[in-house]
Amino acid sequence: MNNPYQPIPTKILDVIEETPNIRTFVLKPEKEIPFLAGQFVELTIPGFGEAPFTPSSSHFEREVLEMTIMRVGRATGALFTKKPGDLLGIRGPYGKPYPLKEFEGRDIYIVGGGVGLAPLRALFLALVHEINKYGRIFLRYGARTPKDIVYKKQLKEWEKIKKVDIDLSVDSADEPWERKVGVVTCLMDEIPCDVKKSVAVVCGPPIMMKFVTKKLLDAGFPGKSIYLSMEMNMSCGLGQCGHCRLGPYFTCKDGPVLTWEQIKDIEEPFL
Amino acid sequence: MTIYFLPNERRVNWLARLAGGYNLFIPVKAGNGVHWQRFEKEQVDLDALALKEIRAAEPIKSFLFSPRERVALFPEPLEEPADGKPALLFGVKGCDLRGLAVHQKMFLEGEFADPFYSKRLKETVLIGADCPEPKDSCFCNLVGLKPYTVDGVDLVLSVIDEGWLVEVVSERGAKLIEGENWQPAAERQISKRDAQRQQAEGVLQQRNPKPLNPNLPQVIAERTNDEKFWAEAAKDCVECFGCLMTCPTCFCFLLYDQAKGDKVERTKVWDACYMAMYARVGGGANPRAKFIKRFINRFHCKFMHGKNQHGFYFCSGCGRCFTACMGKIDIRNIIGRL
Ligand SMILES: Cc1cc2nc3c(=O)[nH]c(=O)nc-3n(C[C@H](O)[C@H](O)[C@H](O)COP(=O)(O)OP(=O)(O)OC[C@H]3O[C@@H](n4cnc5c(N)ncnc54)[C@H](O)[C@@H]3O)c2cc1C
Ligand code: SF4
Ligand code: SF4
Ligand code: SF4
Ligand code: FES
DSSP states (O other), X not given: OOOTTOOEEEEEEEEEEEETTEEEEEEEESSOOOOOTTXXXXXXXXXXXXXXXXXXXXXXXXXXXXXXXXXXXXXXXXXXXXXXXXXXXXXXXXXXXXXXXXXXXXXXXXXXXXXXXXXXXXXXXXXXXXXGGSOOEEEEEEESSGGGOSSHHHHHXXXXXXXXXXXXXXXXXXXXXXXXXXXXXXXXXXXXXXXXXXXXXXESOHHHHHHHHHHHHHHTXXXXXXXXXXXXXXXXXXXXXXXXXXXXXXXXXXXXXXXXXXXXXXXXXXX | OOEEEEEGGGHHHHHHHHHHHSEEXXXXXXXXXXXXXXXXXXXXXXXXXXXXXXXXXXXXXXXXSOSEEEEEEESSOOOOOOOOOOEEEXXXXXXXXXXXXXXXXXXXXXXXXXXXXXXXXXXOEEEXXXXXXOOTTOOGGGGTOOXXXXXXXXXXXXXETTEEEEEEOSHHHHHHTTTSOOEEOOHXXXXXXXXXXXXXXXXXXXXXXXXXXXXXXXXXXXXXXXXXXXXXHTTTOOOOOHHHHSOSSOOOEEEEEEEETTEEEEEEEEOOTTSTTTXXXXXXXXXXXXXXXXXXXXXXXXXXXXHHHHSSOSOOOOOHHHHHOTTOOOHHHHHHTO
């Protein structure tokens, strides 16, 4: 029986402390999870239930997955007590990946906020893996304070990659900080790509997504080229249980990434 | 397909024979309603058998999509469910089948099919029965249904004074009437059945004369922000969720895990979009924190998305929701005013 509710046993190999409340879990599922950037999985925290997360590692490496997770409540709270060697479960992958074919030959303008950089890292790594296929890659990332920045070391490495352009901001700098201070939209006053031909990809807290989308539209990005990660409540991940409904979509199967064109008529699409 | 006739005196024998191979459930009159009951030959009272009455209080969904069901174990997976005696539902109504049609779309036709639902649906035998006596609560005619079944079941049964007419629909249905020395029904008997059906359609037409707005999905979309309309529609609602818990077409569920020693048991339970926690996301944000938004959601689900995406209303006109409703909110009046 092919049981879609059955998780695959998954061992924690490592836990990396990114910020005071965000950790990256390095996971080895018993069976390979054939995900593509943008898709998500349901992670079982035994005894505490499941929650949806997007792998943050490259889809060119699937035997070991990484997920970067913020502690916000019950399931994530329980997850944060777990250590290397502990057992979790994974079902998936679910949802639609980023349409990388459509991204080919175009500049890609990525905007992330907070832990929203996690799914964007999976995308970014997939893009740089085949960087010749794409135009330039811009990454704009904002966090609350310098302490809240995830992937600090990696960001420094990524800046060295040819065709990659990274800019960072923090809402407030309570320690020495050489880059911009302000919400992430302050990095968007000049958008150095041909907006009509480029794609924009956004993931972050709803309020950030709302303002970033507005800024992208004002800058001239067409709605169909703005890709947004929509976070809704999810239970099954399979398109059956109804929970993730967003207008006419089930975000678990039609999303979780939807374009602005798809959601623009939905009343208050950002929570 | 051929229609057969079973005289009244042979009904019990046939039922008893069916009960030999299946878990046979029959609708019986009890209190002021009709309820599903397991058929036991010794206890059966054919006068209580409610085949002409409207649908039972409980939707047949409970037999197929259980209110709670274990769907996974962790870390060792769930074993294959043992094969039990399959169920036979005797006296399924046209409106009941709309529920199955919705669940077919939701649970079986997407990328991931529910293997438990699929197995149970395949095994469950359905015998339809006409609805010659629609009640005030019935409005199946408004959502495109008839007060009788023609397909989607194995046999269709119609009660006439001298016995039962049984029309064979499926091969499995044909097997159910093997070996009983059935006589083909007479023309006169079939005309009687057809007249009964027509009369029932007439009654429904009389009770619910005004068709739904043919642009209902679009009108609902346009009126979504008409707070006055929805506040008025919902004003007697006490948020008891009875309307969703009795609804045969509602499909929402929640997976929840419980620790059992060093194992985890995953259960699938019915859920309802009127519950405040239903759409809440991690950290506490909620797209439908206000009840009125949740109230409207039901209309979006049943009369907008269902129709737009699958071509039919996710409502059967069975009237269970307002029969159960503490505030006596008749859904028919709300959609009738749109
Ligand atoms: C597609 C997708 C990808 C995601 N990717 C990431 C990611 O990469 N990294 C990341 O950090 N986050 C990600 N998230 C968000 C993450 O799923 C949530 O933060 C997580 O589900 C929070 O779970 P929690 O139990 O800790 O939070 P809580 O706030 O405790 O609970 C959230 C859930 O539990 C329910 N709930 C809580 N309390 C109760 C109660 N008392 N009764 C009934 N129900 C209750 C809520 O309705 C909700 O379903 C993603 C979300 C989605 C949809
Ligand atoms: S969303 Fe609401 S109305 Fe639709 S099936 Fe679920 S509980 Fe029923
Ligand atoms: S909404 Fe009411 S009338 Fe329609 S199927 Fe559900 S219970 Fe029956
Ligand atoms: S049954 Fe009636 S009172 Fe109860 S939630 Fe439904 S509409 Fe509201
Ligand atoms: S999470 Fe169940 S339908 Fe999307």
